[in-house]
Each structure stands twice: as C-alpha cells, then as structure tokens.
Amino acid sequence: MxxxxxxxxxxxxxxxxxxxxxxxxxxxxxxxxxxxxxxxxxxxxxxxxxxxxxxxxxxxxxxxxxxxxxxxxxxxxxxxxxxxxxxxxxxxxxxxxxxxxxxxxxxxxxxxxxxxxxxxxxxxxxxxxAPRSILKHQIGRLAEAGFSAYAATELEFLLFRNSYEECMRRGYRNLDPANLYNVDYSILGTAKVEPVIRKIRNALEASGIQVENSKGECNLGQHEINFAYGPVLDCADGHVLYKEAAKEIAGEENCAISFMAKFNEREGNSCHIHLSLRDRENRAVFAESDGHSRLFGHFIAGLAAHAAELSILFAPNINSYKRYAVGSFAPTGLVWGHDNRTCAFRVLGHGKSLRVENRLPGGDVNPYLALAGMIAAGLDGIARELPPAGAHTGNAYHGDLPRVPRTLADALSLWRNSDFARVAFGDQMVAHYARMAEVEIETFGAAVTDWERVRGFERM
Structure with missing residues (x-):
C-alpha cells in the first residue's frame, strides 16, 4: 500500500x-x-x-x-x-x-x-x-410518514478555573468561575476564556463536527458553543461528542466544565433544540408562501399537547426542575409563540429555515431522548391533525397557561400514566425510564443536603 x-x-x-x-x-x-x-x-x-x-x-x-x-x-x-x-x-x-x-x-x-x-x-x-435505538426508532416512524428531521442543539455550560479534582475536594463549593460578571455577547469578557473555548471549537471542527460560533452567557463563567444544523441523528451524535471533548479539554487546562441544569441560584444551563421536517424530496415542509404550513400547525400542536407527559425526556433529573423559574429565560408555560423566549416553544426563521426551538431541555438532557420525544409528539399531532392553539403573545410566565411539572416526581407520574408514551415508545421503554426517574427520586430523598445542615445544625 x-x-x-x-x-x-x-x-x-x-x-x-x-x-x-x-x-x-x-x-x-x-x-x-x-x-x-x-x-x-x-x-x-x-x-x-x-x-x-x-x-x-x-x-x-x-x-x-x-x-x-x-x-x-x-x-x-x-x-x-x-x-x-x-x-x-x-x-x-x-x-x-x-x-x-x-x-x-x-x-x-x-x-x-x-x-x-x-x-x-x-x-x-x-x-x-438504548438512547440511540430510541431515536432511530422515531426516525423510522418519521420516514414511514414521509419525512426526515433536521436539528441543532445549543448547549450551555459553566467554566471554572479549578480542576475537576479540586472541585470535588472543595465539595463543589467556593469555586472560581472563569468570568466574574455577566458576559452575554461580550467580546471582551469571552476573550478572557478564549484559550479554552478556542481549543474546544478547533478540536471539534477538526473532528468533523461543524462549529458555527461560541458566545458568552449570563451566569458567571457561562458560555455556549453552537453547531451547524443537520440530520437529527448527526445532531445527537455531535452533541454527546461535544460534551465529552469539552470536558476533556477543560481538564487538560486545569479547568472544569459543568453542564448541570442549575448549578446555583443564577441562570441555569439550557439546551435549546431547534428542529424542522423535510419531505422525501428534501423540501422543507413547515412553511408555505403565506406563513406556516398546516402540517407545521399539527406538529406544534402535538408538541404542546404532549410536552408535560414527556418532561422526563427533556428534564431527567431532580436538579432539572429548579431551572424553571419566572424571568429566568427557562420556560414555565407550555405554549408556543413567534420569536418569544418566554414560551416553551419558540418559532423562528422563515421559508425553508422556519423551525421550532424547544426551550425546555437543560444542559443535563440526553439529546437522543429529547429529540425522540419531539419527533413522537409532532408525529402524533400530524397523524391526528391536532389544531394548534394561537401563538402566545406577551409574557408566558404569567397567566392561566399549562405549566411545566414542578418536580421530577410530578413528571414521573405523568410519564408513567401516559397512553401516548406507551404507543409511541413501547411499554418496556416507558417502564425503563420510569425506573430511572424513581432511582433519582429515591436517592435524593435519602441524601442529607447542605441546605438541611444550614437550617438545622444550630437553630433546630
């Protein structure tokens, strides 16, 4: 050779x-x-x-x-x-x-x-x-209906100037965030961490994962890196490779990255998921010349109808639900709106770029499960021709609206009792991930937290 x-x-x-x-x-x-x-x-x-x-x-x-x-x-x-x-x-x-x-x-x-x-x-x-199998099954169902899905995830993280080992020794308290003020969109603020972020961007690009940009976010030391829109399985694969690479690179730089949904009382880490459908001729199907297509309306109606019972796919941990707070840019109202960041489902773009942004997932999400849930819910809306509610205008944090489950226990109850989930995913998958949520609830219930020590050590 x-x-x-x-x-x-x-x-x-x-x-x-x-x-x-x-x-x-x-x-x-x-x-x-x-x-x-x-x-x-x-x-x-x-x-x-x-x-x-x-x-x-x-x-x-x-x-x-x-x-x-x-x-x-x-x-x-x-x-x-x-x-x-x-x-x-x-x-x-x-x-x-x-x-x-x-x-x-x-x-x-x-x-x-x-x-x-x-x-x-x-x-x-x-x-x-297996998560990859679950997403592939939904991709197959989508193909049977004559469609394919394209997606991208926007995954935020917190960067600390402490090694993972030091963070652990400190009990994850009194850590040193890489930025000491809000650097959302700040070029000066992000320049201070560019040696690490640049290394992540370039490593992923050299590994065949197309990077679009990086930017600062609101919490101290918070950043995100965004990737090119592509076939839904490629999106999920790129997402997990990005998380792995980012953590490894941070470790080499004696830093630490956390993707947990809510590290502290400031802004949590989100993972906004953008998704749209194409037909067998690879034509975008969410838009028509006069705006949204009827098919898009059915898809968004399915998402809104099933969002609550699919919450454990979007928010799988105890900590996930602490991210949902009024005025936090994490949604609480299960409605959709045009370019409205207070809604769970933000519709943006136009023509072939028209897409829905699911703002429910946090940085702790499993992308295969979240994308599978979006596809399954949208397919049900299409199959049953569900009529969409009107686009929400104004502040979706207030008003009489359907809401995100308050806790993982509430989400688990909805998931376990969902006839839709059993039809879309099968009894075995529903039972398996119900048990996963149960384990988290049981483990947390047995733990003694810092909050309890502060409240009860001396004063109780």
Missing part, C-alpha cells in the same frame, strides 16, 4: 472511513480507536481498542460489554428494578455494534479516532431501551 501523508488520507472534515483509518494507523498517526455508546444519562461508555484489532475483528464481529451500563445510576451503581438487566439475570453482555459512518478523528486526543456504537442484543436487534 502507498502510505501517503496523514493529511492526504484524512478527509478535510475530519471524518474517516476504514481505509483512511488503516492508513493512518500504519503511519503511526492513529494508535487508538475509542468505541463509545451513549448511556441513559447521555454519557459515552465504551472501550479503547487498538486499530489493527478494530479493523481485523471488531468491524466484522462487533464487541461486547456488560449490560449493566443501561441499568445504573449516575454513580455507576447497579440498581434493582430494571427488567433489562439485573442480578437475577446475571448482568450478561450486550453488543457494541460500531457505526462506521460516525468514525472520525478525536482531534482533542493525541493519536485517537472515535466512533459511536449502537447497543444491540445477541439476536442482532437493537436494544429497545
């Missing part, structure tokens, strides 16, 4: 095919292949594999991993109550099936490539409760 330079073998986008991977490995430019699958929390779990073993064995035969990865809490503790995996079932293996279309350089790591995997069962079928 003629071994040309790595630049000539690597597509400009940073994406790789197997031939390019083999050539780069032969040159010594790639010595590690990261195989990763998104878990229930949207984190990447997997293995680092040698390139020759990956090419010779994994591509043909896949790889295996313990199925407890889809039945643990955030602390990686095996949790009772899951039908998919348990001590009674012996915690066997499932299959990491590599999706070669996602293969790319991991430009933030020396000598590494990365690709995402689907989680499959030993009969070859996709695990129905």
């Amino acid at each position: 003629d071994h040309a330079s790595s630049e000539s073998k690597t597509p400009p986008s940073g994406r790789l095919d197997l031939a390019a991977l083999r050539a780069l490995a032969a040159e010594g430019a790639i010595d590690t292949v990261i195989m990763a699958a998104p878990d229930m929390q949207g984190r990447l779990q997997g293995k680092r594999v040698m390139p020759r073993f990956f090419s010779d064995s994994v591509v043909a035969d896949a790889s295996e991993g313990c199925n407890y990865l889809l039945a643990v809490d955030v602390e990686m503790t095996p949790v009772a109550g899951y039908d998919f995996a348990s001590w009674d079932r012996g915690y066997g293996d499932f299959v990491f099936r590599p999706d070669i279309a996602t293969l790319r350089r991991a430009a933030w790591q020396e000598g590494a490539a990365i690709l995402l995997c689907d989680i499959a069962l030993h009969d070859g079928s996709l695990a129905p409760i």
Whole structure:
C-alpha cells in the first residue's frame, strides 16, 4: 500500500472511513480507536481498542460489554428494578455494534479516532431501551410518514478555573468561575476564556463536527458553543461528542466544565433544540408562501399537547426542575409563540429555515431522548391533525397557561400514566425510564443536603 501523508488520507472534515483509518494507523498517526455508546444519562461508555484489532475483528464481529451500563445510576451503581438487566439475570453482555459512518478523528486526543456504537442484543436487534435505538426508532416512524428531521442543539455550560479534582475536594463549593460578571455577547469578557473555548471549537471542527460560533452567557463563567444544523441523528451524535471533548479539554487546562441544569441560584444551563421536517424530496415542509404550513400547525400542536407527559425526556433529573423559574429565560408555560423566549416553544426563521426551538431541555438532557420525544409528539399531532392553539403573545410566565411539572416526581407520574408514551415508545421503554426517574427520586430523598445542615445544625 502507498502510505501517503496523514493529511492526504484524512478527509478535510475530519471524518474517516476504514481505509483512511488503516492508513493512518500504519503511519503511526492513529494508535487508538475509542468505541463509545451513549448511556441513559447521555454519557459515552465504551472501550479503547487498538486499530489493527478494530479493523481485523471488531468491524466484522462487533464487541461486547456488560449490560449493566443501561441499568445504573449516575454513580455507576447497579440498581434493582430494571427488567433489562439485573442480578437475577446475571448482568450478561450486550453488543457494541460500531457505526462506521460516525468514525472520525478525536482531534482533542493525541493519536485517537472515535466512533459511536449502537447497543444491540445477541439476536442482532437493537436494544429497545438504548438512547440511540430510541431515536432511530422515531426516525423510522418519521420516514414511514414521509419525512426526515433536521436539528441543532445549543448547549450551555459553566467554566471554572479549578480542576475537576479540586472541585470535588472543595465539595463543589467556593469555586472560581472563569468570568466574574455577566458576559452575554461580550467580546471582551469571552476573550478572557478564549484559550479554552478556542481549543474546544478547533478540536471539534477538526473532528468533523461543524462549529458555527461560541458566545458568552449570563451566569458567571457561562458560555455556549453552537453547531451547524443537520440530520437529527448527526445532531445527537455531535452533541454527546461535544460534551465529552469539552470536558476533556477543560481538564487538560486545569479547568472544569459543568453542564448541570442549575448549578446555583443564577441562570441555569439550557439546551435549546431547534428542529424542522423535510419531505422525501428534501423540501422543507413547515412553511408555505403565506406563513406556516398546516402540517407545521399539527406538529406544534402535538408538541404542546404532549410536552408535560414527556418532561422526563427533556428534564431527567431532580436538579432539572429548579431551572424553571419566572424571568429566568427557562420556560414555565407550555405554549408556543413567534420569536418569544418566554414560551416553551419558540418559532423562528422563515421559508425553508422556519423551525421550532424547544426551550425546555437543560444542559443535563440526553439529546437522543429529547429529540425522540419531539419527533413522537409532532408525529402524533400530524397523524391526528391536532389544531394548534394561537401563538402566545406577551409574557408566558404569567397567566392561566399549562405549566411545566414542578418536580421530577410530578413528571414521573405523568410519564408513567401516559397512553401516548406507551404507543409511541413501547411499554418496556416507558417502564425503563420510569425506573430511572424513581432511582433519582429515591436517592435524593435519602441524601442529607447542605441546605438541611444550614437550617438545622444550630437553630433546630
């Protein structure tokens, strides 16, 4: 084989095919292949594999991993109550099936490539409760109806000038935010953190994830990086790779990044999701010459109708619900409006760029589940030709409007009793993610918090 330079073998986008991977490995430019699958929390779990073993064995035969990865809490503790995996079932293996279309350089790591995997069962079928499988199922339903979805996420984070280890040793108190005042849109303020943010932007661009821009946000040390609009699965894949890369890069710079929905009493981290549909001829279908299409009206009606019962897909944690506060730019009213940031669903753009922005998710969202929920709700609106309510005008924080569930427990009750969710996702998926929410509620209920110590240590 003629071994040309790595630049000539690597597509400009940073994406790789197997031939390019083999050539780069032969040159010594790639010595590690990261195989990763998104878990229930949207984190990447997997293995680092040698390139020759990956090419010779994994591509043909896949790889295996313990199925407890889809039945643990955030602390990686095996949790009772899951039908998919348990001590009674012996915690066997499932299959990491590599999706070669996602293969790319991991430009933030020396000598590494990365690709995402689907989680499959030993009969070859996709695990129905794996997040990537759930989104693929909804994409399939959408295709049967004659449509495809395009999306982008706007994911905010807080940047601290403390290492992750120092943050942990401090008990996540008295940390040093990277900015000490509101730097929303500030060029001067964002220049102070540009060495870290620039490194993230450039690493993702070099890894085949097209970056549009970065900007400051309102909370101290808060920023966001935005990416190009694209097919919905690519959007979710890029989202989880971005989170992984950003955290790793921050760690290398002795900094820490947090995507939690509500770190303190100031503004929380949001993850606004923009979405639109196209038909089989790849034509945008949300707009007509005189404004919104009838199909768009049905889609937005489905989103509004099912938003409350899908809340655990948009807001999966106890902390998620603390983000929803009046005047916080996190919505509380489950209505839609034209370019209205007080509404849960903000409609913006025109012509082929007309889209809906879902403002409910926070930075802790699993993008596969949130996008699957949006598609399922919109499809139901289209199928039943639901009539949309009129666009909300004015301040959606006030008035007699349907509201976001106040707590994860309220959201869990709506999810568990949702006939729509069972039809759209299946009983197994509904039960699995209900148990995930239960675990969070049970764990939080058993914890003694700083708030309790402050209130009760001396004065009670």
